[in-house]
Amino acid sequence: MLIPYQVDTLFQRTPWANVGIIVVNVAVFILMLCGVIPDAVVQQMVLSQWSLSQLITYQFLHAGFLHLLFNMLYLWVFGNAVCAIVDVWIYPGLYLVLGIFAGVVHMLASGLPVVGASGAISGIMGFYLAVYPTNKISCFWMFFVRTGTFELSGYILILLWFGVNLFSAFAGGGHVAYWSHAGGFVGGFFLGIVFLKLNLVDRTDVDLPDVLGLLRETRSKNRGEAE
Secondary structure (H helix, E strand, O other): OEEEEEEOOOOOOOOHHHHHHHHHHHHHHHHHHOOOOOHHHHHHHOEOOOOHHHHHHHHHOOOOHHHHHHHHHHHHHHHHHHHOOOOOOOHHHHHHHHHHHHHHHHHHHOOOOEOOOHHHHHHHHHHHHHHOOOOEEEEEEEEOOEEEEEEEEHHHHHHHHHHHHHHHHHHOOOOOOHHHHHHHHHHHHHHHHHHHHOOOOOOOOOOOOOHHHHHHHHHHHHHHHHO
16 A cells, blocks of 8 residues: 655645635535435435536545545645645636546546546646656555555656556446546646646746756757757
8 A cells, every 4th residue: 555645845825725625525525424415415416427517516425434535635635735836716626627527538438427536636636747746755655564654756656646547447447437537637737737837836946847847958958969
């Protein structure tokens, strides 16, 4: 088992919008568990057909405690980092759009009923990769009774995660919405580049290069070698 628990980034602001999204997810789960939200309403919130309302509501449903726990852990780690560099009013819309895009990809590729925030969170991870490709990510690992921690460059860990999800999507996926993960990730990476191009990301002079910066460095190096 491999679990990221911290990213090495500078926070430009407190990520209250991401904290709010986590609170809403947890609150919906508790209300659903306690029966406050009727089963009939829950069924209408599941993404099972082409419905804009379901493309939004499915993002706030979870199939069990572990499903919620791991999703919120990933959202806390990567969502806080992204929310801290994106306008507080833009971030919730970014999150929902990525979740909608992930749901659309899932419906096109599978069409089976789906719930969970993982599609939107995958999009946030893709966005993070565009902005912080080489920043270190601290991970906790456990193999049987042995445990430990280590650091890894973001692009290695996230691209490995994406590769596993993409392979699993083509392999069938079982009961996991891998196409939602893959679609959300690609959408998030693309929007990350768009935000960088439009200067909608608050970066500082001490930040490590983003994807666009790395591409510029590579081009400059190649031109220098050619000369």
